[in-house]
Amino acid sequence: MSPFFIITGIVTLLGAVFAMSLRNLVHCALAMAIAFAGVAALFLQLGAEFVGFAQILIYIGAIAILIVFAILLTRSGESPDKSVLTSGWWAGIAVTAMVFTILGWAVLSSSAVPKELPAAPAASVKNVGDLLMTKYVLPLEIVALVLTAAMIGAVLIALKEDNKDNAGGQP
Amino acid sequence: MADKIDQIFVTALHFLVSYLPEAWRPLASSLICIVFILMVFPLIFSLTTIFERKGIGRIQNRYGPNRVGIPFTKIRLAGFGQFLPDGVKMLTKEDVVPRAADQAVHFLAPIVLLIPVLLTYAVLPFGRNMAIADYDAGLLFFLAVGGAVEISVFMAGWSSRNKYSLLGAMRAIAQMVSYEIPLILSGVTVVMIAGTLNLSQIVEHQNQYTYGIAHWFVFTPWGLVGFILFFIASLAESNRSPFDLPEAESEIIAGYFTEYSGFKFALFFLGEYLGMFAIIGLGITLFLGGWTSPVSFLTWIPSWIWFLTKMMAIVFVFIWIRATLPRLRMDQLMGFAWKFMLPLALINILVAGIWHFMSHDWQRWLVCSAIIFGAYVVLGRGLMANQKLGKRIYRYAE
Amino acid sequence: MTPLQTCLLISALLFSVGFAGAVTRRHAILVLIGIELMLNAANLNLIAFWRFGAHPEALNGFIFALFSMALAAAEAAVGLALVIAIYRHKKTSNLDEVKELKG
Numbered sequence: 129m130s131p132f133f134i135i136t137g138i139v140t141l142l143g144a145v146f147a148m149s150l151r152n153l154v155h156c157a158l159a160m161a162i163a164f165a166g167v168a169a170l171f172l173q174l175g176a177e178f179v180g181f182a183q184i185l186i187y188i189g190a191i192a193i194l195i196v197f198a199i200l201l202t203r204s205g206e207s208p209d210k211s212v213l214t215s216g217w218w219a220g221i222a223v224t225a226m227v228f229t230i231l232g233w234a235v236l237s238s239s240a241v242p243k244e245l246p247a248a249p250a251a252s253v254k255n256v257g258d259l260l261m262t263k264y265v266l267p268l269e270i271v272a273l274v275l276t277a278a279m280i281g282a283v284l285i286a287l288k289e290d291n292k293d294n295a296g297g298q299p
Numbered sequence: 300m301a302d303k304i305d306q307i308f309v310t311a312l313h314f315l316v317s318y319l320p321e322a323w324r325p326l327a328s329s330l331i332c333i334v335f336i337l338m339v340f341p342l343i344f345s346l347t348t349i350f351e352r353k354g355i356g357r358i359q360n361r362y363g364p365n366r367v368g369i370p371f372t373k374i375r376l377a378g379f380g381q382f383l384p385d386g387v388k389m390l391t392k393e394d395v396v397p398r399a400a401d402q403a404v405h406f407l408a409p410i411v412l413l414i415p416v417l418l419t420y421a422v423l424p425f426g427r428n429m430a431i432a433d434y435d436a437g438l439l440f441f442l443a444v445g446g447a448v449e450i451s452v453f454m455a456g457w458s459s460r461n462k463y464s465l466l467g468a469m470r471a472i473a474q475m476v477s478y479e480i481p482l483i484l485s486g487v488t489v490v491m492i493a494g495t496l497n498l499s500q501i502v503e504h505q506n507q508y509t510y511g512i513a514h515w516f517v518f519t520p521w522g523l524v525g526f527i528l529f530f531i532a533s534l535a536e537s538n539r540s541p542f543d544l545p546e547a548e549s550e551i552i553a554g555y556f557t558e559y560s561g562f563k564f565a566l567f568f569l570g571e572y573l574g575m576f577a578i579i580g581l582g583i584t585l586f587l588g589g590w591t592s593p594v595s596f597l598t599w600i601p602s603w604i605w606f607l608t609k610m611m612a613i614v615f616v617f618i619w620i621r622a623t624l625p626r627l628r629m630d631q632l633m634g635f636a637w638k639f640m641l642p643l644a645l646i647n648i649l650v651a652g653i654w655h656f657m658s659h660d661w662q663r664w665l666v667c668s669a670i671i672f673g674a675y676v677v678l679g680r681g682l683m684a685n686q687k688l689g690k691r692i693y694r695y696a697e
Numbered sequence: 698m699t700p701l702q703t704c705l706l707i708s709a710l711l712f713s714v715g716f717a718g719a720v721t722r723r724h725a726i727l728v729l730i731g732i733e734l735m736l737n738a739a740n741l742n743l744i745a746f747w748r749f750g751a752h753p754e755a756l757n758g759f760i761f762a763l764f765s766m767a768l769a770a771a772e773a774a775v776g777l778a779l780v781i782a783i784y785r786h787k788k789t790s791n792l793d794e795v796k797e798l799k800g
Contacts, residue, residue, distance in 0.1 A: 148718025
């Protein structure tokens with residue numbers, strides 16, 4: 129595999145490790161954004177242009193901002209003084225190691241991996257659009273419904289409850 | 300002859316690159332394009348700052364800067380050399396970083412602003428065959444990378460550990476996110492009619508002439524509304540007046556770049572203006588025909604001159620609007636985006652669909668214009684109806 | 698090691714890192730960050746199999762990854778709204794302290 133791919137992979141993994149291990153939450157969120165950018169670069173190198181750009185748009189442009197807003201709205205911007213790890217964290221690490229071992233063994237020893245590589249497919253936007261409108265139109269409509277429901281649900285859940293003395297200002 | 304001037308940059312690039320061996324050519328070609336963009340657009344930025352100051356000054360019945368010519372000589376260019384001492388001032392000012400600020404994030408924020416903004420220049424077609432990266436999903440690339448600017452705004456606002464910076468940053472992000480939706484939806488109408496996300500092909504679609512007038516998308520009902528929506532949304536995306544509440548001096552000191560001075564402030568300033576140029580470039584590509592000329596007897600003018608002229612014309616309109624219109628308050632801004640522009644953009648998509656499927660007659664002009672006009676009147680009335688313009692009441696802080 | 702195996706190993710590592718964070722950290726939002734990293738690893742897996750597997754012109758893995766991204770966005774929005782609501786109610790976002798069903 130080309131060295132760019134390995135370097136991008138390492139950057140992504142470093143971003144993910146920092147995202148999960150830093151003390152300050154905002155730093156974690158920014159490291160997560162780096163990990164997302166790394167994954168987008170990996171997609172672009174695999175020839176999935178549309179998915180790579182959609183990854184940047186959705187994850188970095190929307191989800192990272194959402195997480196940052198949530199961090200600020202729950203006042204977690206300062207570094208915590210107590211331990212950041214939950215009780216029983218060693219069990220989590222043990223299970224993680226097991227999960228990675230099993231996945232790694234499955235990847236390296238599987239016989240389902242094809243030996244010859246097919247040619248780079250043509251994932252033009254026109255093909256994606258055609259498929260989305262013919263073969264996958266039902267999932268598309270369902271995803272539209274799910275997104276609407278999620279949006280309305282999220283707004284309702286996070287809505288400030290009406291107090292008796294409505295001081296309601298705006299930020 | 301006109302053709303040669305038109306393709307002068309392309310031929311120069313091929314000429315320079317042909318000296319290298321075959322394997323190095325793509326890399327060298329990209330590097331030369333990058334250097335070119337890094338030279339040309341900051342120069343346009345400097346000239347724009349002068350045009351802005353002189354233009355706003357003239358609109359406000361005063362002269363702008365009118366003394367500085369070329370430094371160390373006696374040549375007076377009526378103030379057009381102002382950007383040189385301004386640049387030196389920004390570079391030599393002391394870089395004050397607050398002690399409680401988050402040093403790493405504070406340092407990285409201007410860089411994280413500039414990188415996506417400069418990336419967006421890669422897909423714009425500046426002239427015939429002059430798009431640096433002609434992606435199949437070019438429009439999606441532009442919008443995706445343009446949306447990554449918000450992270451830098453947050454980084455700047457939060458790392459300064461300043462209440463005003465954080466407030467300005469939150470407002471700026473909310474404004475940018477809200478106005479991205481009408482921006483993208485008005486671009487979707489162009490994609491529907493042109494059938495492609497590739498920006499060069501969208502320009503090619505507009506490169507036809509009937510009765511001497513080009514087929515620019517702005518000359519259709521849905522295109523006109525789409526262009527106006529895109530224009531307003533791009534004003535809001537670049538935090539320009541009348542949407543500059545997050546960074547206005549009389550409101551919030553300087554918003555999210557309060558704690559930046561010296562070169563970092565210059566980088567923010569540069570990043571904002573470059574973002575403005577990029578999004579104007581996208582608007583020109585989508586609606587105003589990119590590098591094509593409006594009338595068929597002027598096609599001998601080189602394509603990149605047309606692109607630059609259109610960009611400068613829209614920059615002038617931006618400056619004009621900044622000097623003329625008052626600032627919008629935050630809730631007015633958000634209400635305008637969500638309650639007026641978003642429904643109008645959705646109706647515009649419907650109208651573009653009707654336009655595409657009706658027969659190519661005068662009827663479709665009538666039907667589409669009627670639907671859009673009706674929607675505009677209904678939405679405008681709906682937006683005005685919520686304002687209770689009665690006797691003034693006072694609300695005290697509890 | 699074939700390119701497919703490299704991609705799959707990177708995706709497995711990313712998944713493990715996300716999983717480790719989601720299971721060991723105390724703050725609710727970090728669990729959500731871990732979940733997003735796991736979803737990204739799954740998308741990477743899908744795209745890797747689309748590119749190096751059989752019938753890439755059918756764009757199956759591609760479309761699957763696209764839908765997965767859309768749903769991940771929806772789920773992140775709802776999850777963060779829940780975290781905000783819990784914080785407003787219990788004044789803490791520490792998962793060790795949010796362990797009673799009684800409101």
